[in-house]
Amino acid sequence: MDLFIQISVAVIAVAFIILMYSIIQTMKVLKATLDEVRLTVGQLRTDVSQITVDVKEMIHNTNAMTLDVRGKLSALDVVFTTVNDIGHALHSFTGVVKQSAASVVSSIKAEDRPAAIESKREHQGSSHHIASAVIDGVSSSLRIWNKIKKI
Template identity: 60%
Template sequence: MDIFIQIIIAVITVAFVILMFFLIQTIKALTSTLNEVRNTVGELRTDVSEISGDVKEMIHNTTEMTLDVRTKLRSLDVVFATVHDIGQTLHSFTGVMKETAAGLVATVKNKAQREVYDSGAPRSSNGRITGAITDGIISSLRIWRKLKQH
């Protein structure tokens, strides 16, 4: 039995040595992996520091550009307000001119018709000219209205 116990102790010792060998190999692999992770984290810290500096500079530039664009847009507000005022003035002026022209045409037409009816005679050459002018103004107003509608 002594030999049997000695063989068992020898087998246990060999198994323990083999177990220790594989355990040491595993620990060496883990150590190299941890060293690579440590190096990678160090490089990432450096890269993040560089990127954060670039991002801060980019944000600063973007802020400056935004302020510049806002300033320029505010200066354009005056121009657009002026253009708006000019447009309103032209619109009012055009309306007054149309009303004046329509009133003039009506006056000239009424006067020409009165001359024809008052005289009882056919139109004179002066009446024909006035009628032609009246017809031209009326045609111009019709064309103006059609162009304005489109």
């Protein structure tokens, strides 16, 4: 039985040595992995600080560009207002011209003299409308010119 205990102790000792060797190999691999992780984290810190500087610069440039675009858009507001004024003036002018042309055509088509005389009176009234439309157009043009000179 002594021999059986000695063989059992020898087997346990060999198993313990194999177990220790496996643990040591695992620890070496784990140490290498931890060293690599430490190196990666160090590089990551450097990269993040560089990216942070680049992002701050990009945000600053974007803010400057946004301010520039806002300024240019506000300058364009004057131009669009001017174009709107011109459109209204042209619309009123063409309306008066249509009315004037219609009254002239109706006066030409009139068969009797009293209707032609009445048409002539209406035409004189529409001439007044044309003159006021032209005056509106000139005043709008002057306002536009002044606004453009301010730009």
